[in-house]
Amino acid sequence: MAEVVLTELCKSYEKGRETVHNLNLTVHDKEFMVLVGPSGCGKSTTLRMIAGLEEITSGTISIGGQVVNKLLPKDRDVAMVFQNYALYPHKTVRENLAFSLKLRKTPKEEIARRVAEAAEMLGLNDYLDRLPKQLSGGQRQRVAVGRAIVRNPAVFLFDEPLSNLDAKMRSEMRTELLRLHQRLQCTMIYVTHDQVEAMTMGDRICVMKDGEIQQTAPPMEVYEHPANQFVAGFIGSPPMNFFQGRILVCEGKATCELPGWTFPVQQASCNKGNVIVGIRPEHFELDAPDGLHATIEIIEHLGGESLLRMASPAGELVAKTSQKVAKKPGDSVILSVAPENLRFFTP
Ligand SMILES: Nc1ncnc2c1ncn2[C@@H]1O[C@H](COP(=O)(O)OP(=O)(O)OP(=O)(O)O)[C@@H](O)[C@H]1O
Numbered sequence: 303m304a305e306v307v308l309t310e311l312c313k314s315y316e317k318g319r320e321t322v323h324n325l326n327l328t329v330h331d332k333e334f335m336v337l338v339g340p341s342g343c344g345k346s347t348t349l350r351m352i353a354g355l356e357e358i359t360s361g362t363i364s365i366g367g368q369v370v371n372k373l374l375p376k377d378r379d380v381a382m383v384f385q386n387y388a389l390y391p392h393k394t395v396r397e398n399l400a401f402s403l404k405l406r407k408t409p410k411e412e413i414a415r416r417v418a419e420a421a422e423m424l425g426l427n428d429y430l431d432r433l434p435k436q437l438s439g440g441q442r443q444r445v446a447v448g449r450a451i452v453r454n455p456a457v458f459l460f461d462e463p464l465s466n467l468d469a470k471m472r473s474e475m476r477t478e479l480l481r482l483h484q485r486l487q488c489t490m491i492y493v494t495h496d497q498v499e500a501m502t503m504g505d506r507i508c509v510m511k512d513g514e515i516q517q518t519a520p521p522m523e524v525y526e527h528p529a530n531q532f533v534a535g536f537i538g539s540p541p542m543n544f545f546q547g548r549i550l551v552c553e554g555k556a557t558c559e560l561p562g563w564t565f566p567v568q569q570a571s572c573n574k575g576n577v578i579v580g581i582r583p584e585h586f587e588l589d590a591p592d593g594l595h596a597t598i599e600i601i602e603h604l605g606g607e608s609l610l611r612m613a614s615p616a617g618e619l620v621a622k623t624s625q626k627v628a629k630k631p632g633d634s635v636i637l638s639v640a641p642e643n644l645r646f647f648t649p
């Protein structure tokens with residue numbers, strides 16, 4: 303069992319300024335949890351506190367039911383993989399993989415067995431006698447992951463491990479890490495600022511902003527029911543469109559007014575007064591009989607789908623469609639949205 307529980311976890315690097323504020327998060331045993339958020343929101347700080355590389359200011363961290371606040375990193379049964387790989391440049395791949403086990407005075411045969419196992423899992427067999435500088439970025443990242451695997455930790459911590467790789471390699475390594483997670487059946491906490499990684503990899507994702515958790519939920523739940531406007535805008539690409547509007551209630555009927563478009567809404571779904579209306583690009587119906595009049599400015603064909611960037615009285619917007627687009631820039635369209643695809647946020 304290696305559940306990781308953060309309780310009221312705080313971190314201030316300087317007096318009076320909290321970098322991580324009152325985090326409460328339970329990562330279940332064997333769960334793949336992704337911490338995602340913009341640069342500087344405190345993801346690495348949180349991960350490093352779990353690893354024991356950073357002192358905590360207050361709160362508790364427990365791993366597998368044991369409070370580890372005071373334990374040294376080596377006694378926490380966690381292994382961390384860093385963005386910059388942190389390999390020993392003058393050691394071969396084999397020596398890099400074996401190093402932490404040697405330090406622990408693990409018997410030679412055991413080291414050889416674990417190194418061989420990790421190398422096999424990661425496809426590193428042909429590179430064991432090379433130095434890091436003789437490897438590609440992807441291979442180096444595999445060695446970094448291998449160094450964590452040989453230790454057989456209860457919890458893996460990854461800090462943006464794929465951000466130095468090109469797009470194709472990144473997508474391959476994503477799949478590989480997920481396969482590894484299935485095979486090893488252990489708890490993994492994965493930090494990224496890439497929302498695609500978060501969506502595709504996490505059993506659950508925890509969205510952070512300014513040192514605070516905004517929402518923790520399975521990816522699709524975050525996507526479909528974002529807790530607030532920040533989450534709605536951060537998860538999804540292209541991002542959700544936002545419009546400033548007003549909810550009016552007249553004779554028991556609620557309507558939402560945007561510049562150039564008024565439509566009925568369920569009163570229960572929003573409060574009276576000013577609102578932000580959120581609409582995902584794929585939720586626009588083009589050529590509706592009635593709705594928001596917009597003019598196409600740019601069409602981007604992405605292969606299976608197209609993005610249409612438009613101007614409208616309610617503001618600039620982007621729509622996404624998987625249908626063949628027979629329109630061109632300058633054409634007018636009438637947009638509408640199914641009521642269940644409207645999201646409302648407090649300004
Ligand atoms: N050792 C330190 N001393 C003082 N401030 C620090 C230290 N490390 C990080 N910070 C500050 O704490 C905040 C959070 O940093 P952190 O590295 O946790 O962010 P992050 O979410 O990992 O961002 P990124 O996506 O850019 O890696 C930042 O404002 C950063 O400048």
Ligand SMILES: [Mg+2]
Nearest residue numbers: 345346347461
């Ligand atoms: Mg970071």
